Amino acid sequence: MASHRRPKPPSQARTTVLTATAAAAVALSAQSASADPLPDPNKKGVEAQIDRLYEEATQATEKYNGAKERAGSLQKDVDSLQDAAARKQADLNGLRDRIGAIAAAQYRSGGIAPSVQLLLSSDPDAYLDQASLVDQLSAREVSDLQRFQSQQRDLLQQRSQAATKLKDLRDTRTELESKKKEIQGKLAQAQKLLNTLSAKEKARIAEEEERANRASSRTDLGNESSASSRAAEAFAAAKSRVGMPYVWGATGPGSFDCSGLTSWAFKQAGVSIPRTSQAQASAGTRINSLGDLKPGDLIIMRTDLSHVGFYAGNGQILHSPKPGAQVRYESIARSGMPFMWGVRI
Structure with a gap:
């Protein structure tokens, strides 16, 4: 299978949706988390x-x-x-x-x-x-x-x-x-x-967010293959959403929460999975070791199973992480969330 190196970032209009400041991103449009x-x-x-x-x-x-x-x-x-x-x-x-x-x-x-x-x-x-x-x-x-x-x-x-x-x-x-x-x-x-x-503190927070987005665009995903064609298709769909904003309760295609991204991506591959991270945690074959994960496997995070994303390869997660953030790649080890297990659909 072709390399999973991160593809060319989406258009500037998409990637700048929420980078003004973290504060602006939380501007409560009746949605967001x-x-x-x-x-x-x-x-x-x-x-x-x-x-x-x-x-x-x-x-x-x-x-x-x-x-x-x-x-x-x-x-x-x-x-x-x-x-x-x-x-x-x-x-x-x-x-x-x-x-x-x-x-x-x-x-x-x-x-x-x-x-x-x-x-x-x-x-x-x-x-x-x-x-x-x-x-x-x-x-x-x-x-x-x-x-x-x-x-x-x-x-x-x-x-x-x-x-x-x-x-x-x-x-x-x-x-x-x-x-x-x-x-x-x-x-x-x-x-x-x-x-x-203060304005200085807000600017620093905004720069931290932008730095995370820039790091995502440079992520090396390695050359691992997915465990199945459906997982590969779902992962490819999720990769096409990089740069889209996190919005609570959203299931795409222009904005997502964490489980909204994973359920939408599998739907593009013709596979129906449950809507919530907790239900997705038992939707397939459980993979207990990070080392056994393949690109396109789900990653269940936090002890209450309240976060989910895709394993992207090379120790990275592709996810919609939080209010004020975009769909992006991040290091699992640096995400700040405990890894519980993986799920192979």
Whole structure:
């Protein structure tokens, strides 16, 4: 397979999206966070607090992503159950019409026979146990009654399931809103702290960010091959996004959070993987040693599994790291996040 040396950087318009200052990048557009490195223990004061807030925001983002995925699944379940219940109700209405026609005909001829009373009974099961009454029904009437009973039970069950799913959906949407507020609150706090820094300090932070981007553009990835063609395709897709901004909850193609990048990249390779870093951690074959990883394998970071990226070769990770950053290559050893394990899809 061809060399994995880092390809030519994308256009200037893309690579300068968030390099003005780290503060400007956190400018809370109602989006922004999901995979920040742990605070550097050498940093002090305000910067350490900002790093901590970024970390907490990115951890909350993965929880938000999970809740959003659950909400989508629950909505599909609710829609399916409600559609099935509507169809079932239409069938029951048709059966009631036939039973009503029998009752009307018998009433006009001198009264409703026990057989029709059976059909109209609120407890037809009890009547069916009485063989003498069943004998008075035609085969068609018995069939209609049995079908009515079965569909009525199914309808009640579907309505009960739909009600349960609706409650779960409401609870999940409440969780979504809570996580969204938490993320925005963390980022607002970080912005407030950034605003307390002097112009010189802000310029230094911006230069550090730009230096990381320049280092990414010079990364030597070595010549390792991917473990599979699908991993190679996903990795190639992710490489095409270098320079794109980190945005919390984003799944591309112009911005990403950490798991948004990996799930989007595999989708380009025709492979569906879970949305969140925690779910992606068990989406394939687990690789416990860094030395056994191949380009395109997923890398799971942090003890709570709240960060994910691609192994890029030569000890590098390709990821969307944090608020105010771009999709880029970084040394795993210097990322500040503990490596947990790799995942081969």
